[in-house]
Amino acid sequence: MNTSDKNYTAALRLLPPEMRERAALLPPERQSAAEELRLRVGHSPTVLLPGGEAPLGDVPVAPRDLDAVVEIATGASAHTSRDTVRAGYINAPGGYRIGLCGAAITDGGEISGFRALSSLAIRIPRARRGVADFLAVALGGKIPSTLLISPPGAGKTTLLRELVRLCSDGSEKLAVPPSRVGLADERGELAAASGGVPQMDVGRRTDVLSSCPKSQAVLMLLRAMNPQTVALDEITAPEDAEAIVRAANCGVRLFATAHAASLDDLTSKPMYRKLLDAGIFRAAVTIVNVAGRREYEVTQLP
Amino acid sequence: MTKAIGAILLILGTSAWGLLGVTRLRRRCRILAELARALGALRAELVTRLEPVPQLISLLSSRTREPVASLFRNVEARLPQLGETSFYDIWGQAVTATPELLLEPEEQRELREVPRALGRYDVEEQRVALERAERRFEEFSRRADEKRDADSKTRACIGVAAGVFLALILI
Secondary structure (H helix, E strand, O other): OOHHHHHHHHHHOOOOHHHHHHHOOOOHHHHOOOOEEEEEEOOOOEEEEOOEEEEOOOOOEOHHHHHHHHHHHHOOOHHHHHHHHHOOEEEEOOOEEEEEEEEEEEEOOEEEEEEEEEEEEEEOOOOOOOOOHHHHHHOOOOOOOEEEEEOOOOOHHHHHHHHHHHHHHOEOOOOEOOOOEEEEEOOOOOOOEEOOEEOOOOOOOEEEEEOOOHHHHHHHHHHHHOOOEEEEOOOOOHHHHHHHHHHHHOOOEEEEEEEOOOHHHHHOOHHHHHHHHOOOOOEEEEEEEEOOEEEEEEEEOO | OHHHHHHHHHHHHHHHHHHHHHHHHHHHHHHHHHHHHHHHHHHHHHHHHOOOHHHHHHHHHHHOOOOHHHHHHHHHHHHHHEOOEOHHHHHHHHHHOOHHHOOOHHHHHHHHOHHHHOOOOOHHHHHHHHHHHHHHHHHHHHHHHHHHHHHHHHHHHHHHHHHHHHHHHHO
16 A cells, blocks of 8 residues: 555544445545545535546435544544634644535634534645655756745645755755755644644754744744745735745745746736745746646746 | 340341441532532633643543542543544443442433533533533532432431341341
C-alpha cells in the first residue's frame, strides 16, 4: 500500500463505521487519486477524483452521519474548534480539513456553529515527495520568491508543502541550499501540527506558526524566528498582501499561493497586480489540469 | 448456653443488615453530592478553559472521589472506541459499568443524558445544560439526605427488633 492509500484509509476513520466499510471498497488506484470525500444529506457519499466525483455505495447520507463525523474529528469536543468553525471548517488530526455547510447559528453577526449540517467535504492531504523538484531543475537550484497559482483543489497546498520541505532540508542533488523557513499555517493544512508536532513533513529547519491569521503570523515569524524564507497558503485579503510586502522589505524569500486560473487571470485582480508590480515574486508556477493530470508551468517574472 | 449464643448471633446478624442499609443510604448521599460537584467542575473547566472533552474526563478521574472517579475512569478507558461508538453510548456503557454509584433509575437516566450536552459548538449551550444537570443532582442529593434522615433510625431499629423477634420465636 503506498502513501496515498494510507492517507485515504486514515481519512476513512473520520466516517461512521458503516459508511467507512463501503468507502473502503474503492479500488486502490482510485484511493491513491482521491482528493476529497463529500457527504451531502439525502445523497450517496462521493469521492472527488481528478476526473470528477464518484459515488461510494448507494446508501444516502443521514444528518446523524454528519454529526458523527464532527464528533469523531473533534474527539467529541466541537467547542474546541469554534474559531475555525467561524471560517466554515474544522481540522481533524492528521491534517484533514473538513469543510462545513448547513444552517449556521450566528451570534453578534458571527457564525458560532451550525444548527444542522447539510454537507461536509473532507479534504485528503497529500505529501508528494519530489513534486517540487521540477522548480529547482527549471531554475538551476536557485529558487526565488515564488507564487503558486491554480484554481481551488488543483494541488497548490501539496506543492507548497513540498517546496517548503525541499528548501528547508535542502538538496545536494538539486543544488538547493538548506534554509530556515517560517511557515504561516493559518488553517493547519500545511504542517497539520498536533500538540506542536507537524504531522506532515515540512522539513527540519521549518518553524510552524499555526491557527494564527496569516497577516499576523508572517510578522510574528519575522520578529521571533529570524527566517530566511517565509511561506503562507492562499493570499486572500489585503492584510495578507501588506504582510508580504513588509516581509519582502525585510529581505526574506517568500512562497505563497493564490487562487487564479492563470497568471493573466491573477494580474486582472488589483490586489495581486500590486504585488506583482512591486516585483516581490520572481517566479510563478501555474498548475494546470490536463486530462486528469497535473502539469506545472514555470514563469520567471520581471 | 447454645441457645443464648444462637440468639445473640441472630440479633447481631439482623442488626448488621439494618446497619448496612443505613451505610448504603449515607453512601448514596455522599455519591450524589460528589456527582453534583463533578458536574459543576466539568462545567467550570469547559467554560473557562475550553478543554477538549477527553482531557476534562481525565482531569475529573483524578480530581473526584470514589466511586465517581471510577465513572470517569470507565469513560476514559472507552474513549479510544470513539469512531466505532458514539460518545453518548460510551458514556452510557461507563454508567452501566459503575454500579457502585448506587443510582436509582431516575438518577441513572439523568446521568446517561449528560453527554447530550457535551461536545457542542456552543459553549453557552453546554454551560446551561451542565448547570441544569448539576442542579438535578443537587436535588437528588437533597432528597437522599432527607430519606437518610427519615430512614436511618427506622432501619437500624428494624434490624435489631427483627433479630430479637426471631430469637424469641426460635428459642
